[in-house]
Amino acid sequence: MQLSDRVTGGVLVVLGGLAAWSGSRLPAVPGQDVGPAAFPMLIGSGLVICGALIALGIGRSFEVPEEDVPATGSRFGGLRVLIPPALLLFYMLASEPLGFLLTAGIMVFVVAWALGASMRLAVPLALVAPVLVHLAFYKLLRVPLPDGVLPAPW
Amino acid sequence: MNELMEGVRLVAAPDVIIAIVASAIYGLVVGSLPGLSATMATALLVPVTFWLSPIAAIATIITASAMAIFSGDIPGCLLRIPGTPASAAYTDEAYAMTRKGQPEVALGAGLWFSAIGGIVGTLSLVLMAPLLAEMALSFSTFEYFWLAFLGLMCATLVARSSPIKAIASMLLGLLIACIGMENPAGTPRFTFGLTDLLGGIEPIPALVGVFAVSEVMRAMATPEPPKMPHRKFGSILAGQWKLTKKYQWPMWRGNIIGVIIGVLPGAGADMAAWVSYAMSKKFSKEPEKFGTGHPEGLVEAGASNNASLASGWVPSLLFGIPGDTITAIAIGVLYMKGLNPGPTLFTENARSMYALYLIFIIANIIMIPLGIVMIRIASKVLRAPRASIMPVILLLCAVGAFATGNNLFSVLLVGVFGILGFVMERNGYPVAALVLGIVMGTMVEQNFITSLIKSDGDVMPFFERPVSAVLAAMTIGALLWPLGVWIWNRTGGRRLPA
Amino acid sequence: MVSIDRRGLLGAGAALLASPALAQPRWPARPVQMLCPWAAGGGTDAVLRIAATLLERELGQPFNVVNRTGGSGVVGHTAIAQASPDGYTLGIITSEICMLHWQGLTEVTYKNFTPLGQLNNDPPGIQVNASSAYQNVQQLADAIKASPAGKFKASGTGQGGIWHLALASWLGAMGLKADHVRWVPSNGAAPAMQDLAAGGLDFTTCSVPEARAMLDAGRARSLAVMAPARLSAFANIPTLKETMNIDITAGAMRIIAGPANLPAEVKAAIEPALKKVFDSKEYQEFMNARGFGLVYADGAGAGQALAAADKALGDAMKAAGLAKA
Missing domain, CATH: 1.10.287 (Helix Hairpins)
Structure with a gap:
């Protein structure tokens, strides 16, 4: 860009x-x-x-010239940078029907995978991170995160 | 003296001590999560304060807000994701220090000078509250207009890019601040028929977008940077005394500017940090080092934003005028607990006031040990692989934005600002200037338009009131100075530092 | 593999959802969400939070306050009106609901709600700087009448806000045009009171509780309150009725409400509970400490108050040229 x-x-x-x-x-x-x-x-x-x-x-x-960023060719090429905003759009549309835990799990998995994480890292991360975030925001901060199809057990 | 002892006794009560420690930890955690602000940390405490004694209730608010403002610097320094608009001013500097391998110096400076600023701010509250309050009451919309204008000009000083691009970014921020109907005329502008835009764009989603999301996007486009050599995280406080001696003068300037700006309702910590960082660069002996990981600006701005936090209580306590959103919440709690703001609070309720001062001091002192622990825990993220940090950050961006108003539209906004921030950075437009524009936009327009309404469209009153005239002269001087330098250089004169 | 997992999850989710739905003896059987259209930390938020805490004690289920801000109150009010009418999403509505639709900012009016109980009303006041020459409201009124249009400057809230309309109503009652006094829009009452103290304004028309700290500090004086009777917390301030025989009843109301068509059992359960909340020592102490006006009305009474306010505010907005066609 x-x-x-x-x-x-x-x-x-x-x-x-x-x-x-x-x-x-x-x-x-x-x-x-x-x-x-x-x-x-x-x-x-x-x-x-x-x-x-x-x-x-x-x-x-x-101006200070911006350091040259070498482009990476792997997985999706130049459009890769659009993954994060696309996932935020996905969160906006999907969190109500799917629920927070499922939506967040998908988001975390996609980003980790796109950054080249192994399955051994990406899958546990996608399982654990949403649960911790849900605990912190839902219990501690009383943010009404949607239940969707997979309500949290607490 | 008797009343001071009474104050000590009030604070030494076990419920107050527990309240201070618990809210300190709570404030540190909430403040360090990207997207969650000190204001939100404070607002969530209000229902808890129903059940506390008056002093314990106020203690939770004071402690949590001071901690949250400091810990907002942690994600900014480690990941280039500022926690609050106040820390956006020096996020790039702190992050540059992290990349140079000195995160502990940057965070230590944030912690140490925040604590000093907080204590100086408290002393100003103790010693000069009536004087400072008098100053705050002499500010009408004309003075505020010039002050906001001066704040905006900091954009060009803070950025390490072409001043024209910095101004363009700032103007873009001002334009974004025009969105919605929160303008003096109460007319919806640039809402494109969307109800969600009626209330305008909140600074938090914009901040999270341009810094955090754009950082995740950048990670997508670049290969994993070489691992930082594994080494022990150095002592956090060791270098700070040296910095204190070396940058004594900037530190005091930061404290003083912070106290003055903090006392003015509506200006607050955000502006104090920006003005101080810009001043630091302007008056530094080595301005070329700014932006490359140089602690001088961090010292001054860090001291400034915490000093302003304490002095911001002056108008709240004396006149019930909130200095910022945090004190607005605090005023509610004060009324609820029968500590009605007003001059009588200082005379009839002196022991409560002494208790309040003590809580400020205690909060700033325990900030140091608790802050060190927090920094040590948080610094673990530097060693984690990027592919495990970035997904969590993106998730926190989404949830944090949602939490500002429990509105899913904010999540979309964060994404849009992510793209905007990414494109701007790539093309040399400083995103910090954009944030400054968004934060200050409402204040600039509000005071500009209402001043014009009050003067029936005449511009002379902008220069007639004494304080206003001084501020106007400062603004115009600061505007013309670089232009003068530029012309001087052009006409073949000796090169002057810009 | 993925599809099986998903089906399994869906099934588990459905089972979890269904179990509480099977047994629903009486309202409230589970936590109730209370929406607040205004930001956390403000006056409306504070009133709702204490009411929710006390409702929890009365009815035995948590009442969770959720701030749904944005769109100058449009977003939150709309969310309450459009919630499913099962009694598990209620909220607090404010006078703005009788103004926003006149400005063409939303289709939602007070008719889209089931009012359950009014908890508070704050009438507008008239405040001047402590060093002002006007000792009573009659002197101020005479000076305004004698001045050319636009000479006097007043503030208290944004353009077209509730206190702006209070000024318009007062001027109208004196036979003056709504813009005879120039309105200086402000970001709420606190900045307006500060500007009044800094000498930038002639008077403010915000409510007396909002002006209270400046009054206590001796920086401002309140000349009158635009209400049918004096306020109990400020008994020394005369009403506009007794000094100028002008009747203005509009004020900032706070009403607990739900979406239209709430089941009768919900109304039957919450209305007496709200009355008890209002009468409780905690609520009375809290409101008196803040100086907020203690005005109660049951659901039907609150509905009438909303209808009256809607008409009065609509008329004032049309007179001031603030209403949209």
Whole structure:
């Protein structure tokens, strides 16, 4: 996901422009001279300016070059980085119907496996970690974690 | 004197001692879990306080919050996952020290200087509460606006990247803070019709996303780093006395800034840490070392955020104005226990006040031994294989985010912020500046807009009130200084340090 | 292999779920979840937590408080209204439920709930800085009438919040337009009281308990309370009725409620329990310590209070131009 400054700067210009434009269309509030539009317009314009400067390459001399990260070719290639956010999406959708323990077990197993863990590590981890987290959050912190199809026995 | 002895007796009661120790351990554990904040640790104690004596009830709140703020530094240092917005300011620095093989120095500095900051903050509470309270009451929205603006400018100082990218990240954070209807006009903005966005984006899911989830994503893309040479985890306190002597002046500056910012309701520990870290870099003799694992900034910011925690109680105790969410909860407990905030608390109930001061001091002292144990346990994660740590972190991110409001939408937010943080880091945009923008956004807008409303759209009152004028001059000076340096260098003058 | 495991788990889960469902003699047979639409540590949270603790003592099952925050209360209120009406998910609703739908922020109104008991009501007050020239509410009212629109600045909560509407109602009762006094939105009552003490505002219309610490500290004075009768905890503050003969009854209410269509046995069990909770020494002491107004109404009474508030607040919002079409 290394993009050139031209691209990221351009994205910021567009984003800032959109923010300022949609901010300016917010309705005024009766009885107030300064409404909800002022702040987004200010921020949006700031982003447009910054984005333009970045795209033009001003200020790059200050940057510390990021160390080169060698890409790993194994299991799923470049899309691997999307596994964590995808699993969070999975948690959001699945934790109610499946229950916390099952959802968490799947999450832990997938991450461990994708990071190259052996089955001897990944399976016990997927069994133990959800139980410990459930104990800590459900019992100690009273967070209502969903039961789903596999309620915890405590 | 008699009342001081009475205070000692109140604290020495067995139920109070048990309450302090139990809530200390509880605070350390909760604070060290990514995604769980000190506020949450405190809120969960409220039902317990129903059954405690007044002094024991307050003791649990004070102790748990102080411990949780410190232990929020532990995951930040070891795994680059800050526990609280306050520790986000120096997370990169502490993590860099861990990678250099000095985690014990970084964590020891966090512990030692947190304790010192906490004690200095308490002394300021004891000695100057009325004076500090007077200062807090002289702050109207105009002063707060300048203060928040100064805080935002720290973004450019903290980052080790192009200042323009830092400002862009910060503006992006401010834009994210615009989401929802928690703005002065009460108008829903950028909610895209989603009810879940009406309340805006909480800093905790954003923080967890950009730091922790993006770290797990990075692990996916990089091969397992070579194992750190197995060596004994050094003494935690050994080097701290040397650091104390070497960085005496930054430490005191951190304490003082922390006390001043802490006393202002709404500013609090988050801002104190940022301002102190930025000041430390600005005035350091070796600013180029910042960000590479240099303890100086940790000393100043660590002292600052705990000092602000104690002084934050001043407006709460004198006027019932909460300095932050933690003191807001504490005020509720005070009322419930018949210790109504107000000046009379200091005169008619002096022994309770002395007891309260003592609890602050005790909490900061027992923080050291308990903190050492906690650090030793937590440091085990450095030796565990990455494939066993990262899955648990991701799980904690999900549960921690869910726990902030028992709302599954926060889990999605954490994922989205993970992607955002990952992409930003790869392209040289500092994520800490984004977090600063999100944390400060509401405060900046609130005070900017309401000041304009009060002045009927006139900008002159921003400069007319005396305190406001001083803050404005500081802000404008800080804004123009780098520009002046840049022009000077451009026009062929001698190179000046920026 | 995987499918067998899963089926086994599903079976075990179903068996565990089914066992308590078979025997359900009377409500509550298992722990009850109490939703709070506001954050932990706030006033509503505190009231619900003490009520839940005392309900547990009355009814013998745990009442677990769960904060379901977000969307300025929309998320939590909606969650209570949409819970399955079996009596095991209840919650606390606040006056905002009579405001949010007028602003077009939700479809949910008070009609989507079964009110079970009102536990508290805090009326708005009128507070000025301690050094203010106005000694009573009549002097302040005269000065407001004589001033050009927008000269006076007041605060107490956000734009369109309950105390903003209290101001609009007061101005309306004096024959002035709702924006005759400029509203300065704030993040709640505490920052507004601080700004009042710092000299940034002319007056605030938040409730007296919220202003209490500043009143005790001698930084602010309360000129009147907008309620039918004086408050027991603040008996020296006159009502707006006795000084200006203006009747404003809106206030911040806190009501225990469940989703619509709750079974009759649940209502029959919890309503008397709530009355006992309200009358208990612990609850009375707690509310008096916080200065919160002790107002009780049973389920039907709370329903009437909600209906009246819905109309009054809707009218005030329309007058102030805050209601959506």
